[in-house]
Amino acid sequence: MLRIEELYAYYGMAQSLHGVSLSLAEGDIAGIIGPNGAGKSTLMDAIMGLVRTQGSIKLDGHEIRGLSPADLVKSGIGYAPERAHLFPYMSVRDNLLVGAYTARADIERNLELVHDLFPVLRERWAQETATQSGGERQMVSLGRALMTSPRILLVDEPTIGLAPRICSAIAEALLRLNRETGLTILIAEQNVNFAMELARHVHVLETGRIAVEGPAQQLRSDPELAKAYFGH
Amino acid sequence: MSWITLVHGLNLAAIYGLMAIGISILWSSIGMINMAHGASFAVAGFSAWQVSLAAKPLIAAAFGTGLDASVAMAVTMLATGVIAGALFGALIYLLAYLPIHDKANYAVRSLIMTLAINLATVQILLQLFGPNQRSLPKIFGFGKLEILGVSVRYDQLGTISSTAVLMLLVIAWLRYSRKGLEIRAMMQNPEGAELSGISVRWTALPVTMMTGALAGLAAILLSQTIFVSPTSGAMPLIKGLTIALLGGLGSIPGALAGAVIIGFLEAIVGALPFLGQRYVLFSQFLFIIVFLIARPRGIGGLLDETRE
Numbered sequence: 273m274l275r276i277e278e279l280y281a282y283y284g285m286a287q288s289l290h291g292v293s294l295s296l297a298e299g300d301i302a303g304i305i306g307p308n309g310a311g312k313s314t315l316m317d318a319i320m321g322l323v324r325t326q327g328s329i330k331l332d333g334h335e336i337r338g339l340s341p342a343d344l345v346k347s348g349i350g351y352a353p354e355r356a357h358l359f360p361y362m363s364v365r366d367n368l369l370v371g372a373y374t375a376r377a378d379i380e381r382n383l384e385l386v387h388d389l390f391p392v393l394r395e396r397w398a399q400e401t402a403t404q405s406g407g408e409r410q411m412v413s414l415g416r417a418l419m420t421s422p423r424i425l426l427v428d429e430p431t432i433g434l435a436p437r438i439c440s441a442i443a444e445a446l447l448r449l450n451r452e453t454g455l456t457i458l459i460a461e462q463n464v465n466f467a468m469e470l471a472r473h474v475h476v477l478e479t480g481r482i483a484v485e486g487p488a489q490q491l492r493s494d495p496e497l498a499k500a501y502f503g504h
Numbered sequence: 505m506s507w508i509t510l511v512h513g514l515n516l517a518a519i520y521g522l523m524a525i526g527i528s529i530l531w532s533s534i535g536m537i538n539m540a541h542g543a544s545f546a547v548a549g550f551s552a553w554q555v556s557l558a559a560k561p562l563i564a565a566a567f568g569t570g571l572d573a574s575v576a577m578a579v580t581m582l583a584t585g586v587i588a589g590a591l592f593g594a595l596i597y598l599l600a601y602l603p604i605h606d607k608a609n610y611a612v613r614s615l616i617m618t619l620a621i622n623l624a625t626v627q628i629l630l631q632l633f634g635p636n637q638r639s640l641p642k643i644f645g646f647g648k649l650e651i652l653g654v655s656v657r658y659d660q661l662g663t664i665s666s667t668a669v670l671m672l673l674v675i676a677w678l679r680y681s682r683k684g685l686e687i688r689a690m691m692q693n694p695e696g697a698e699l700s701g702i703s704v705r706w707t708a709l710p711v712t713m714m715t716g717a718l719a720g721l722a723a724i725l726l727s728q729t730i731f732v733s734p735t736s737g738a739m740p741l742i743k744g745l746t747i748a749l750l751g752g753l754g755s756i757p758g759a760l761a762g763a764v765i766i767g768f769l770e771a772i773v774g775a776l777p778f779l780g781q782r783y784v785l786f787s788q789f790l791f792i793i794v795f796l797i798a799r800p801r802g803i804g805g806l807l808d809e810t811r812e
Contacts, residue, residue, distance in 0.1 A: 320699065345701035357696030359689050370689045374701035420701050 273298040273456055274319075274424055279327035281311070281318040281480075288314040290480045291327070296424070296458055301450050303471030303488065304460040310477040312460035313354050316428045320344055320351050331424070346374050350422025352413040354429040360402035364393050367401055367412050371419030378421045385453075386415035389445040407438035414445070424456045425449070431463045439463070443470055468492055507654040509771045515660045517767030518667035522722035523744025524751060524759040525671075526715035532691040532754025534601060534708045535611050540618040541719050541744060542737025543625035544592045548720030549732035550629060551588035552581045553638045560641075578643035581724050582666070589720020590713040596621060597712040605705060622741075629734035637731035644728065659728040670721060674714070675756070687711055691754055750792045755804025762803055765791075
């Protein structure tokens, strides 16, 4: 479904990705893990057209590298970025409705899905996101991405700075989404255990390169890899 | 402070508010400091003047010289100002946004581009109409009205009330319409808006047209007390820009509060016998500088802190 080949990314003159290649099958959950500065967020931003890139990014065989973020959303990629990028002085409702810009026909159905996944957002309907907790903001960010009716959901560091209880709620929501709707998900995550629990296929990024990749179960059971990358 | 000063301050606040809100919305939504906002003002003023010359015999033939004719002329003037401002806003979009919005240093480039558009427009207006000042028909008529014992000129009442109505319409549009929701999203977080699928590139067009229309309306209203000239947009631009800064660029409530403060400051300083009109600009800039040193995020920053 999504195929990335020899992707290079640049912040100004600095090169952040060095020939990253990976593919994501329809209905899969894949994880990108790695230490701080490995290039996880850069890879997500590169897919979303937020940084200068070279190489190829294909969605269903069509080249999408070079499209604007808005066009990428229209083509079916939803993005919940690390920094959430919410609208702080808008209510939860308005934040979600902004996400419905490209999928107005699906507003009711998508809202129902978001409320079903994150019931707290129904209670906080009229609250400005500037006054919400980090966990609720992360839920709004995921909800807004779901309001775009995506075929692939990119999620960048969904658990950063959150309590374990919230992390579990988010993990459960992502698993339910994949299981019940068949949504393809790509997660960039520093929390290795979180990523390994969710993802069926894992890519380990190190200094802008894919160092190791494979099925999550296989990587976890390899003692050398487990010790080097997963801390056990 | 006398009631006359209060009315004068409100009148100035209304006009400056229209300019400042346009500048503030443009900056926060599409990252442009529009130095051609003054040109929008002048173009709208001259458009209204030209249309008034052409429409006068037509309106006289249709409505005679009574109240109906005055209302028809007022509607014609206001509509012309708004439409001319909006069209000039579209021109700014085509020249200073569309070709460069995705290029490096866009904010500086667009500032230079809009400054160039402003200078070129002033020169074109000078070429077409000469340096002479023109007066627009008095759309609110001549005379005064007693309100609670306070004498208010028709033009002041018309300016304050029509600005208030238009502001409410703009705020309601931003608050309740789909396009308004998109523009508010762009104002609060342009990257977040883009990541939600909003094409900032195309949504910028209604933003430039709306802010141009506000400048056009300000031109018609201010031209009830001063004349239209090729350079008549310079002072409203300076006032609008400084008030937008005082309000905290991007904050509509901040810009409104800033316009009221600067409007009243102008009215009060101008009315004080030991200061007078020559100290108006000095006192306004001094106030803005001191305020921004103490509160660099402007009035909008103060309001945000209160909300959070």
